[in-house]
Amino acid sequence: MPATTPTWDPAQYLRHAGPRARPFADLLARVPDLPGDRPRIADLGCGPGHVTTLLADRWPTARVTGYDNSAEMLERARQQAGDTPDGGHLDFAPADARTWTPAEPHDLVISNATLQWVPGHTERFPDWIAGLAPGGVLAFQVPGNFAAPSHRLMRELAHSPRWRHRLAGTLRHDDAVLTPEAYLAHLTAAGCTADVWETTYVHLLPGEDAVLDWVKGTGLRPVLTALDDDPEARDAFVEEYRTVLRAAYPPGPHGTAFPFRRIFAVARKPADR
Structure with missing residues (x-):
């Protein structure tokens, strides 16, 4: 069974909007000046x-232009579209991302916590880099926490005897x-100068079952989608998962500590000589 294409819930995703935005802000801080006076930018x-x-x-x-393959996410995003005060435009x-290619030269192609959903995404790098203007930038951030309890326990439960016939794959x-070293190798092989690094954030999440609330907006979406036609089974899986998460991430007096590793890359295409 192939990996499930998840359906998305913007409201659930935005329940942790602050900590989810921080890696993007840290990525953006390392993006250099762009070559165009009126830059063309794609957010994948x-x-x-x-x-x-x-x-x-x-x-x-x-x-x-922000791109997404979720109609639910785009409906929410379009509330922010329009002209900007200094002559720019946001739409x-x-x-x-599996098939998108720039239709015109771009100064920046950027992606935040998306490429982990795109199998073989490094194979897309040459097309995206080819679509950059000279001196343009490809930048992305992906989660690197697939070995963390939040994800490991989810996979173990999905492959347990009760659930594997419904959720295997x-x-x-x-x-x-990939590893940071592998991303560096791919980007430099494509002719770019690249800066690749990793950071582990320790988010302090409020509320009861805070880690479960977080993953309901992201990593758990394929399971919720696969079981959407069987609410009783969906709720049963969530309850089993809630139990093991409580043991793995016990709350403290000020919230639940949730370590989250992320991998970053900023690659610049050579400028014309």
């Missing part, structure tokens, strides 16, 4: 658009993301 996997607006803040004259459009792991 823009989700509800809450971080896409940061691109318009950084480059006020830019033409920014959103449907597209799939629903969740990906080993091929979801």
Whole structure:
């Protein structure tokens, strides 16, 4: 059974909008100046658009398009579309990162916590880099926490005797993301200068069953989608998963500590000589 294409819930995703936005802000801080006076920017996997607006803040004259293959996410994102005060424009459009290619030269192609959903995403790098203007930038951030209890326990439960006939193959792991060294090798082989690094955030999440609440907006979506036609089974899986998460992430007096490793890359295409 292939990995399930998840359906998305923008409201659930945005329940942790602050900590989800921080890696994008850290990625954006390492993106250098762009070559165009009115940069053309694509945000692949823009989700509800809450971080896409940061691109318009950084480059006020830019033409920014956020792309996503979720109609639910795009409906939410389009609430933020329109002209910007300094002559730029922000819009959103449907597209799939597995097939999207720039239709015109771009100054920046950026992706935040999306490429882990795209099998073989490094094979897309040459097309995206070819679509950059000279001196343009490809930048992305992906989660690197697939070995963490939040994901490991989810996979173990999905492959347990009770659930494997329904969920085997629903969740990906080993091929979801590469090591930082592998990303560096791919980007430099494509002719770019590249900066690749990793960071582990320790989010302090409020509320009861905080880690479960977090993954309901992201990593658990394929399971919720696969069981959507059987609410009783879906609720039973969530309850089993809730129990093991409580043991793995016990709450403290000020919230639940949730370590989250992420991998970052910023690659610049050579400028014309």
